Amino acid sequence: MSIIIDNDTKLVVSGLTGREGSFHGLRNRAYGTQVVAGVTPGKGGADVEGIPVFDSIAESVEKAGANTSMIFVPARFAGDAINEAIDSGVETVIAITEGIPVMDMLPTYWRAREKGVRLIGPNCPGVLSPNKANVGIIPAQFFDEGRIGVVSKSGTLTYQIGNELKQAGEGNSSIVGIGGDPIVGSDFIDILTLFEADPDTDLIVMVGEIGGDAEERAADFIAEKITKPVVAYIAGFTAPPGKQMGHAGAIISGSSGTAKAKQEALEAKGVRVGVSPTEAAEIAVETLRSL
């Protein structure tokens, strides 16, 4: 097993006819993901290298059996595209787009919750379940199949850690990029819950960064609900307060959201935190092998 995406995933890509959308959509298909449809309003009836394009996501659900939607449309249209996906009948929406205004995401977050649709992202690299499916922009060659689940706010940092695990001879059940925005559809707690229930995940690596309190809330949740070992890494110990460090959500406000506070909260609940991506990967490998 794996979480969120697998061999049964039938993907519809919003923005498939765009440059980025077609590049990554076709890469996802080449990896083995069932990409059953693309959506671009007004371009229904066309196709992208054999993938049929529809006018709406709902139509792709009805005619092509899509159950998962990937959003690759520009930021100013992405809020509406996510809302359309939530209402279309798919189970999961994975939003890659970076730069969506937070006031668009607030109502969209609650819309997804009310309809019971799982929203991943936005501003995330997507989800990879090695040897099953890849939805998004994660470069699959740096990961092997295995028993470590990874959940992360950052893309490249995840590649770094995943690759260190691979070099150590370990692999992943699924890798989930939850995104670096202030409001994301699923946070650490949501994904930890899925990994806890996944029989193919034995250990979870959680990669956080400055800003907000998702890591602190995850620490409490881990202590209460997660029986599998969790290893963490937090980026941003040298980040100055009040400065946005690349990701829209990566900002220390006053004295809250610091890397140190997150590390302390996790360690207080017994989660081991690596000081570097390399050390986090080493701890994960060592812990996994001692199980």
Added chain:
Amino acid sequence: MDLLEYQGKELFARHGLPVPEGGHAATIDAAVEAAESHGYPVAVKAQVLIGGRGKAGGIKIAQNAEEAREHADAILGMDITGPHGEGPFKVHELWVEAGSQIESEFYASVILDRSAKKLMVMLSRMGGMDVEAIAESDPDALVKEHVDPLNGLDATQAEAIVAKAKIPAEAADQVAPILVKLVEAAIAEDATLIEVNPLIVNSDGQVVLLDAKVSIDGNAMYRHPELEGLEAAEDQDEQEKMAKERGLTYVSLDGDIGILGNGAGLCMSTLDVVAQAGGAPANFLDAGGGSKAEAIIDALEVITSNPDVKAILFNIFGGITRGDEVAKGIIEATRKIGLELPLVVRLDGTNSEEGLALLGEAGLSNLHHEATMIGAAKRVVELAAATN
């Protein structure tokens, strides 16, 4: 993006919120002119993006033109340091506003509560002091209520908040609609923070928003072309300005090691690992996904324009970013700008072998390759120390 007080008050006025009349001035003469047109007394207020201006001497009351001139002269050009050591910020602009007789001071704010994924309204009958100080001295005096994300704040909820905060009866009828409008303004203007401290009752019994702290979501700037020109004011730093013009994500830091990483998380992590190795990063620079050679040249130009930089570290784990493109950029930039500073490169991921081969062929004497992130951090710290 943070707005200056007067920009925030202009935004409030657009939403029908009561603010004192005033005028913006960047010169002493303009300040006196603004004061004359509003009548005395006037408050001459430094426009900087930090709190604690009053204590630092950045707000002064003038009773006549002579005093207005004197205060404007004193405040323009002064350096103001924030209560937590922020800055110093040089005062380039003033806001000259009609003086208000303060009968009582309240606190009101609307913030994005990231944990709850909702907007939150805060209101207190104790204004004029730091919100943390209110929360500490009398937690019950700070009322916090979430706003329904799908329906906004209605009059009934606003009235309940006002009652809970024990706002005096004579002001309550005015404060409740102000809360409703503040929430409407936050949503319409994409503000992730609106803080009004103090919200006052003046001698005429009118409730007025006497200060304005407003942060606008940078991702929503395309919806607010009227705010576009204001952004330049907050950029104080040479390299940050230069990076912004080139579309790079850059934050200035105090150290002497220039850093470039691809991806925000990896770049932040690179800063941390350099600090652990005993070094001091000069900047955060996320070259982003899919960086082409031109972006690398731009980035190196920004990093090397900082005279403090003694050595540079490139930490690249290519996903969409291709190692050969990065290598081409490094080679081209080194030649173009005559880079002599030591440059440590760690190149992994997509097309990294091709990239390393290109770097090897180029035979750049200042270039040092390291296979791992930690090895590269140690190396760049040594090289920076050696140039001292």
